[in-house]
Amino acid sequence: MANVQAGVPPTDKALDVERKGARPRSDLSRQRLRSAWLFLAPMLLVLALVAGWPLLKTIWFSLTNASLSDLEGAEFVGLRNYWEYVDYGDGEGEYFGLLFDPQWWNAVYNTVYYSVISVAIETVLGLVFALVLNAEFKGRGFVRAAVLIPWAIPTIVSAKMWAWMMNDQFGILNDMLMAIGIISAPVAWTASPDTAMWAVIIVDVWKTTPFMALLILAGLQMVPGDVYEAAKIDGIHPVKVFWKVTLPLIRPAILVAVIFRALDALRVFDLIYVLTPNNTQTKSMSVFAQENLFQFDKFAYGSAASTLLFLVIAFITLFYIKIARLDLGGRGK
Amino acid sequence: MPYAVKRTGFYALVVFIVLFSVFPFYYAILTSLKSGTALFRVNYLPVDFSLANYEGVLTNGVFPTNILNSVIVAVVVVAISLFLAVTAAYALSRINFAGRGLLLLTILAVSMFPQIAVLAGLFEMVRWAGVYNTLFSLIFAYMIFTLPFTVWVLTTFMRDLPIEIEEAAIVDGASPFTIVMRVFLPLMWPALVTTGLLAFIAAWNEFLFALTFISNNSTRTVPVAIALLSGASEQEIPWGTIMAASVIVTVPLIVLVLIFQRKIISGLTAGGVKG
Incomplete structure (x- = not known):
C-alpha cells in the first residue's frame, strides 16, 4: 500500500538484488545489466516512434508552410505561423499568426474556463462522494459499483446520451426542470450560446467525478483509524476533525488527482466535438488544432496550435513531477 | 442534531x-x-x-463490422503493450542501472502527452507507411497511451514483490528472460488482468486518432461510428438507434468493470489512468 497515490514514481526500496546477493559476481551483474537494456529496447523504440518522432515532426510542421495535400513540399518559414508582422509601407502594418488570432485566444479561454470550473466542481463533489464511500453502511459495495458506471462508459456514448437527455424538444432534463419549476420554457442546452459550455461541464462532471472520488478515497483509506478515535475521545466536533485532521492528511492525494484531471481537461476533444459541434462558445484548443489540421487545410497553422498546447501541458507536467518528487523525498526511505 | x-x-x-x-x-x-x-x-x-432499434443497428449498415474492428484493435493493442511492458517493467523494477529514474520520468511524461501534439506527425507517418485507413494505424498509434500506462503499473507491482522469489532462480543460473517468464509471470496474473482491462477500455473508447486516421465507414471503430450515426436527413437524428448502439458497446464494459471492480480501483489509483 506504499504507493496508492496516483502516479507517484516507484521508489528504490527493497529490490536491489545486486546489492544483496550478486555484488561479488560481476559477470552476473553485467549479464543482468545487458538484459535490462535488451528488455527495455523494444518498448523504448516503440515509444520513440509513436511519441518522440511525431512530436518533433509536429513542431517542425509548425515552422513550415505545410498543407494537407502537400506535406512533402513543406518549406521552413520560421515562426510565421505564430507571429508575423506584415509591413504595408509608410508606417502601416499588421500582425498575423496564432498569437494574434482572436479565434485561438477564444479557444484558449474556453479550454481554461472549462478546465478550471469542471475540475473545481469534480474535486468538491469527488470529496463528498469519497467521504460517503469511506463511511461504513449497508450496501456500500453496491454504491461503489454504481459509481464506477459513468467512468466505464465511453466519452462518445456519454456525450450522445446527454445530448439526448438535453434535447430541447424531447429531452428529459427540460421535462424534469420544468416539473419542479426551475425553468419555465424548454432550454436548448447544447445549442444555445449561454448554456453550451455548461452542458459540456455537466457531462464532464458526471463522467469524471467517480474517478476523482476513487483517487481521493484511496487517500482517505490511508488515514489511520486511531487518529479519528483519538479525536473522538477528546470530544472534538466531527466538522473540526474534517478540516483540521482529515483534509491536511489527504491533501497530497487531492493535489495529485487535481493535476491529473487538469492535464486531462486541458486536452479535451471528444466531448466537445460530439456534444456541441461547431460552437464557438465551447471550441477547445484541441478542437481548434484538429479543425485547422484536417478541415481548413491549414496544416502548419494547426501544428502550431498543437505545439503551443503541448508546451502548456509540458510545463504543468514538469511542475507535477517536481511535486511528486518532493513528496517522495518527504516520505523518506 | x-x-x-x-x-x-x-x-x-x-x-x-x-x-x-x-x-x-x-x-x-x-x-x-x-x-x-x-x-x-x-x-x-x-x-x-x-427491440426494433437493436435489430436495426445490428442488421442494417456496417455497425457489426465496426464492433469487430474495435475488438480487433483493442485486443491486439492490449496483447502488444502487455508483452512489451512485462519485460520492460522487470528491467525497471528489479535491475539497478544508471538512468533508471530518468527513464521512469520520461515514461510518466509520455503518458501525459496530449494526443493532439503528435497528431500531425503521426498522420504523416501513417500516410508514409501506407497504413492510412487501416486498423494498423490505430494499433500503432494507441501504443502512445497504453504502453506508458502498462509499464508504469506493472513496474509498481513488480517492485513490491519480495526479493526471495528471484534469489533461488538467480542462484540456479536462470537467465533474466527465464526469470521473467517462469518466476514472475505466474505471480502477475492479477496485475496483468487489471492493466490489460484498463488498456482495453482506453483503446475501445479512443476517438481522436480513430476519427483522423480512418475515413472509410466499414473500417471505423465504434466510438466514431456512433458519433457519425445519422438519419436520412440532417434534421432526423435517429436517437433510438444511437441509444441502442451505445448500449451495445457499453454493456460489455460495464459487466467487465463490475466483475473486476476491486482490481480496477487499485489499478486506477496506482496508475492514475484517464477516464
Whole structure:
C-alpha cells in the first residue's frame, strides 16, 4: 500500500538484488545489466516512434508552410505561423499568426474556463462522494459499483446520451426542470450560446467525478483509524476533525488527482466535438488544432496550435513531477 | 442534531449518488427500447419494450463490422503493450542501472502527452507507411497511451514483490528472460488482468486518432461510428438507434468493470489512468 497515490514514481526500496546477493559476481551483474537494456529496447523504440518522432515532426510542421495535400513540399518559414508582422509601407502594418488570432485566444479561454470550473466542481463533489464511500453502511459495495458506471462508459456514448437527455424538444432534463419549476420554457442546452459550455461541464462532471472520488478515497483509506478515535475521545466536533485532521492528511492525494484531471481537461476533444459541434462558445484548443489540421487545410497553422498546447501541458507536467518528487523525498526511505 | 435526522440525511446523499451515477445510462436503455413516436414521449419508468432499434443497428449498415474492428484493435493493442511492458517493467523494477529514474520520468511524461501534439506527425507517418485507413494505424498509434500506462503499473507491482522469489532462480543460473517468464509471470496474473482491462477500455473508447486516421465507414471503430450515426436527413437524428448502439458497446464494459471492480480501483489509483 506504499504507493496508492496516483502516479507517484516507484521508489528504490527493497529490490536491489545486486546489492544483496550478486555484488561479488560481476559477470552476473553485467549479464543482468545487458538484459535490462535488451528488455527495455523494444518498448523504448516503440515509444520513440509513436511519441518522440511525431512530436518533433509536429513542431517542425509548425515552422513550415505545410498543407494537407502537400506535406512533402513543406518549406521552413520560421515562426510565421505564430507571429508575423506584415509591413504595408509608410508606417502601416499588421500582425498575423496564432498569437494574434482572436479565434485561438477564444479557444484558449474556453479550454481554461472549462478546465478550471469542471475540475473545481469534480474535486468538491469527488470529496463528498469519497467521504460517503469511506463511511461504513449497508450496501456500500453496491454504491461503489454504481459509481464506477459513468467512468466505464465511453466519452462518445456519454456525450450522445446527454445530448439526448438535453434535447430541447424531447429531452428529459427540460421535462424534469420544468416539473419542479426551475425553468419555465424548454432550454436548448447544447445549442444555445449561454448554456453550451455548461452542458459540456455537466457531462464532464458526471463522467469524471467517480474517478476523482476513487483517487481521493484511496487517500482517505490511508488515514489511520486511531487518529479519528483519538479525536473522538477528546470530544472534538466531527466538522473540526474534517478540516483540521482529515483534509491536511489527504491533501497530497487531492493535489495529485487535481493535476491529473487538469492535464486531462486541458486536452479535451471528444466531448466537445460530439456534444456541441461547431460552437464557438465551447471550441477547445484541441478542437481548434484538429479543425485547422484536417478541415481548413491549414496544416502548419494547426501544428502550431498543437505545439503551443503541448508546451502548456509540458510545463504543468514538469511542475507535477517536481511535486511528486518532493513528496517522495518527504516520505523518506 | 438528532441521530435519526443525520441518518436520513446520509442515506439521502447515498441515494443521490446512486441516481446521479446510474440514471443517464438507465435512461439510454429506456430510450433504446422505444420505437416510432414513443421516442418523443418522456417516461421515467419503462413502458415500451421494442427491440426494433437493436435489430436495426445490428442488421442494417456496417455497425457489426465496426464492433469487430474495435475488438480487433483493442485486443491486439492490449496483447502488444502487455508483452512489451512485462519485460520492460522487470528491467525497471528489479535491475539497478544508471538512468533508471530518468527513464521512469520520461515514461510518466509520455503518458501525459496530449494526443493532439503528435497528431500531425503521426498522420504523416501513417500516410508514409501506407497504413492510412487501416486498423494498423490505430494499433500503432494507441501504443502512445497504453504502453506508458502498462509499464508504469506493472513496474509498481513488480517492485513490491519480495526479493526471495528471484534469489533461488538467480542462484540456479536462470537467465533474466527465464526469470521473467517462469518466476514472475505466474505471480502477475492479477496485475496483468487489471492493466490489460484498463488498456482495453482506453483503446475501445479512443476517438481522436480513430476519427483522423480512418475515413472509410466499414473500417471505423465504434466510438466514431456512433458519433457519425445519422438519419436520412440532417434534421432526423435517429436517437433510438444511437441509444441502442451505445448500449451495445457499453454493456460489455460495464459487466467487465463490475466483475473486476476491486482490481480496477487499485489499478486506477496506482496508475492514475484517464477516464
